[in-house]
Amino acid sequence: MDAQARVSSFVKEHDLDAPAAYRLLDAVSELGEVSKEVCTSTAYGADPSAVDVSDDELGDALFALFALCDVLEVDGEAALETSLAKYEERLVESGGAGSGE
Template sequence: MVDQAAQERVAEFIATHDLEAPPEFRLLDLTSEVGELAKDANTSTEYGSEPTDFDLSSDEIGDVLFALLALAESVDIDADAALDEALAKYEERLAADGVESPGSETGEE
């Protein structure tokens, strides 16, 4: 999970290096970084003709995480709490569709 410490590290890095930006710019940066992942996917698979060659670089995933945490920080959202909310929402959807979640067979949820 993304913990509060990761979000705090990003916030500290931004403050230390004077990289403050408004939320709308943070969102554009996040979109750009996700585009870099799509580029990696397209390039590694020869634009889909070689799907088994799919590859993403860890530094691009890191860039997306940085951009996402910077956006969360800029709009004062706790990323870890937001992730918990999303997971709970997905669990509810799966349960409503009759799909068992991991651990439900043993009663561990």
């Protein structure tokens, strides 16, 4: 079973269904917690080499993103493959992965 299916099953099993807007807010909140760990561990950027983020916080962020994908009926793995292909194309065309906007 892939990660998104595991999250979907967990959400259903524990009656944690929520609309997409709430799932998005949860994902943003979890990424905020990751950001907090980065800021704290690096003394707000003073020591970038000291970055430390717990697996637990990254796992929470992944859970939230997979739950969002599930409620939107988006295959997270397929979305990632699409993004990787897009970045690969940009690297070939422009030498950078950014959108250039």
